[in-house]
C-alpha cells in the first residue's frame with residue numbers, strides 16, 4: 001500500500017502514470033484543489049492559483065516547497081500546502097479499514113495553520129480560546145477562529161440527542177487545546193491550535209497502542225455529526241486515533257470544476 005506519492009512539477013508522462021496508479025477503486029484519489037482551501041477558510045484566504053494561496057492580508061504563500069522527493073515521514077514532519085491537499089478524505093461510513101499510509105489530514109502545513117490560529121509557543125493561540133461546555137457539562141478549551149467554538153457547540157447539541165449508550169462514548173472529553181506536538185512526528189497537532197477534540201478515552205483505539213492493528217469502537221452516528229460540521233475523524237487514518245476529531249473543512253469543500 002506504499003503507493004508512490006504525487007511528484008510535483010514534473011513531466012506530463014510521469015504525471016499520467018501517477019494518475020493511472022491512483023485510478024484504482026481502492027485509492028479513489030484525486031488531489032484536492034487549492035480552491036477548496038479558499039472555500040474552506042474564507043475569513044483568511046482571498047484566492048488561490050496554481051502556485052500559491054493569497055491571504056487576505058495581501059501575502060502570498062507558495063503551494064509547493066519545491067521538494068518532489070519527500071518520503072511519507074517527511075511529509076508528516078514538514079508538509080507543504082500541496083502535501084496537505086494530496087490525500088482526499090472520504091465522508092461516509094468506513095467500508096474497510098484504511099490502508100497503512102492512508103492518512104488524509106495528517107499532512108499539515110505548519111506555516112498555514114500558525115498564521116491562521118496563532119503560534120501557541122508565543123501565546124498567540126491562547127488569546128483566541130474560549131471554554132465551551134461539552135457533553136456531560138465539563139468545558140473544553142477551543143479556538144474561536146473559523147467559528148470552531150460555535151461548531152463544537154452545535155456538535156454538542158446533536159451529540160446530546162444520541163441514544164445514551166452512544167452518547168456515553170463522547171464524554172468526558174480527553175482534551176481539546178493543548179500546546180503540543182504529535183507523538184510520532186514532532187509536528188504541531190491541531191490540538192495546539194484549539195481546533196481538535198478528543199472524545200472519551202474509554203472506547204478509544206490508537207495505532208501506537210495497538211501496534212498498528214486496526215480497531216474501531218466508535219459508531220458512525222458520532223462521526224457523521226462531526227463530519228457534517230467540517231471535522232475529520234482520526235478513525236479514518238491508517239495511523240488511527242479513533243477518539244480524535246479536528247476541524248479541516250478543506251476536505252469537505254473539494255467539489256469544484258475539476259470534479
Ligand SMILES: [Zn+2]
Pocket residue numbers: 191196197198241243244245
Ligand atoms: Zn486528538
